[in-house]
Amino acid sequence: MNLSLLILIPLLTAAAVLLMRNAAQVRWVSLLGASAQLVLAFVLLFLFNQQRAAGNTAQMLFETQYNWFPSWNISFHLGVDGISVAMILLTAFVVIAGVLVSWNVTKMTKEFYFLLILLSMGAYGFFISLDLFILFFFLEIAVIPKYLLIGIWGSGKKEYAANKLALMLMGGSALVLVGLLGIYFSGKEHSFDLMKLAALNIPLQIQMICFPLLFAGFGVFTALFPLHTWVPDGHSSAPTAGSMFLAGISMKLGGYGCLRVATFLMPEGAKEYANIIIILSVIAILYGAFATMMQKDLKYINAYSSVSHCGFVLLGIGMLTKTSMTGAVMQMVSHGLMTALFFAVIGMIYERTHTRQVSEMGGLLKRMPFIGTVLFIVGLCSLGLPGLSGFVAEMTVFMGSWQHPDTFRRIATILACLSIVVTAVYILRAITKTAMGPLKEGFELLTDATWNEKLAALILIAGIIAIGIAPFWLNDLIAPGAEVIMQKLAIPK
Template identity: 35%
Template sequence: MLTANFPWLTTSILFPIAASLLIPFIPDKDGKTIRWYALVVGLIDFAILVYAFYNYYDFSTSEMQLFESYTWVPQLDLNWSVGADGLSMPLILLTGFITTLATLAAWPVTLKPRLFYFLLLTMYGGQIAVFAVQDMLLFFLTWELELIPIYLLLSIWGGKKRHYAATKFILYTAGGSLFILLSALGMAFYGDTVTFDMRSLMQKDFPLTLQLWFYTGFLIAYAVKLPIIPLHTWLPDAHGEATAPVHMLLAGILLKMGGYALIRMNAEMLPAAHATVAPALVILGVVNIIYAALTSFAQRNLKRKIAYSSISHMGFVLLGIASFTDLGLSGAVLQMVSHGLIGASLFFLVGATYDRTHTLMLDEMGGVGQKMPKIFSMFTACSLASLALPGMSGFVAELMVFVGFATSDAYAPPFKVLVVMLAAVGVILTPIYLLSMLREIFYGPENKTLTSHEQLMDAEPREVFIISALLVPIIGIGLYPKLLTQIYDVKTQQLTARLREQVPSLAQKTPTETILQAFKPELLKAPTLDRVQ
């Protein structure tokens, strides 16, 4: 493991939490000082993450880096252990980036600003911790840490049905978290030693039956967070009532916790069970893509339309995780980062549009493009990114998942063809409902029943900056994916090799052979130069 002399990750986790505790003591009457304080704290913490990444992260190794471990409860081998590798580092950076922008997006908040920014900064540290901790019990505690802030952010600053949405969120996620604790305890107490250390747990020889029980427990918890249908219903309700900065945190970071944990716990720590359950993940992924896309197509509420679109896009993560190919798993990680950026941008623009039109119903909108050209342009660009326009990150991620799954020899050809065809239906539906959404909001005659249209104001510089900051990595990754993939390529390749060992038919095949066999089977049968001679 590569280490740094300074505890960078611990600092990035504890700094915003400690800074949030000072908010009650900052003199402020109208909340302006508090919001600047929160923004500066967010920028400093993001700068810490970028500095540590730039100076101490090595792309050429799959080992845990920036590792720190401090004894906490020695009787249980429970330690404060944090580190970053190819799976967690991109999401740690994404967390810092999105949360800092969400702090800036919260500028108009005037109701209880001290409590609002206190919760925002507390979540900042907790979200980084979820991706960084290397102890199962500590992972459970940090996973739970974000529940209370989100619950309060929804129930206090949400819409008319905020209490219902917040209660549903806490019941679903807290209920799912119980399965994390049960599986973690079972893994920790199995065998001769009691340990919650993830590296030690990976070395334990769990029988397949026991692995399947642990895998199922984790899957239920992460299916809620990802979310996977039918455990998804909390998300449209939460998005339907949330404010713009909370939208950004939900779409940009919280959903990625489920995908990350599914790779880290289910695939990496329980590979034999993953090889057994992978076909079910493929089916669930296809259901996510098709069902959520069709539901999004039918939604007339703008927030719920984008929420179901998010669920559909996360189905590609499941396909990539279950593909047993380097390309598919790499595409799954890229899709998580890409959707974090695109989802945050779309939901921020939904909030900005609502602030001006005071409605979320598409039937009540129309013709606002001429009065809000900047918002129209930004909304169009982000929607094109979401529908996977070539040159943007969404296209690269979905293409990698498609090709990675199509070239996998873990599944029979008829099954692969069926899955690819069904997933393609979701890809076709996405531009239909997104472009029709743009048409109903911005094109056509103005709806005269909305008197607020006469007072519509275009995007202010703060809003333009937030969307520009999100579009830069979206386009940058789309044009040059190596900007991101080089961070985790070595790790995903190592993990794929570990997973392929669990499937006898894949153990002796290299990824190159798999791809050649999928596209041109005769190449594998071609005579060698020695035979020709």
């Protein structure tokens, strides 16, 4: 399979969106494009598993390479392993759900969908690139659509949030850029090629400088404490689909970058800085959870809980065992689906009640059984109920972390585990207050979800349950990818 299709299809969809004449056409074209992405993602999964079953053990499959700026040794080099395939699946799920829940956007519909599709192109490109230059290119492509989506279609302090997000993410990219340049000049033959660099074994002193730059840079995207401050503002000001993309896809770019670029290329740096990563991620997990307890706005609740949940991703990477890294990737997929669904539900509720304050709501389940049920499912997934994806992912991270016998990592794991209790408190409090109890006045005439909202929710729920009930397929997909990173880590200095 030619991986360029994953970039071409969003690109063509975006171009087609621009040519459409009215909002209805724009919507249907976007939906068509998003469905094509989803089909493509499944075809990729199928072909990938087929290749692996046939005994193809190459680290990256479906590699394609085109020359691009040969004088800098930059090539358009694409390829996927299991981790990338998982992330691509996640992206496709979130994109189609995002397109569906935005059905009622009336303000500048064409521009809205154009930016949404452009953003998805950036994410696909990022997950499949094996050349650090184009990886960086796609990382930055995604920044401006986010800025405009929040600034134009957002609510509340949208300009402030958009500015903060764009500047902080660009700050992260700047760190990444310097780190990448450091890697580029580290070998005799200057190269941005991930596979070549991995074979090269980057010199130790360069790893010591470049690893923190790259990890912190990507960390900004995935809410590494204390660089997470854009998350609450950005998520809560963004329009529904914008929040879904931000939390569901964009934060995962950072996690993927930390794993694929920072840890894979610079294992010595990762070992050296592992303790700091663990401390910061445990702080993020606990701080995020406690901060969520204090929130009264549903979007802020999910935004802060994203900080906490993404902490597990970084904790899994920082623990540097095969299981914990597999868990980190599973947590990325699980959290992506879950948080996208959560934001979608919040959007649906807000569209009807025109409030996001928990205290102003009650009894929604009576008038809106579908939306209420979805709210329960997503809440239970967030607090880690077995049978849903959240449990599987967090459990895997804990198991991987517990494999270390030393006290420091044991304590860190226990502290991280404690957050689950806090999560249960805030999630249960929020959803019971919202969905149960007596119906608030003025809510008598509310209607339940429309077909597009139902479809969006069902697609995401299908993903969550598919991982929750049968986690093995995802585990088998990711684990070989984590194994390669472990092999790099095992090489002595």
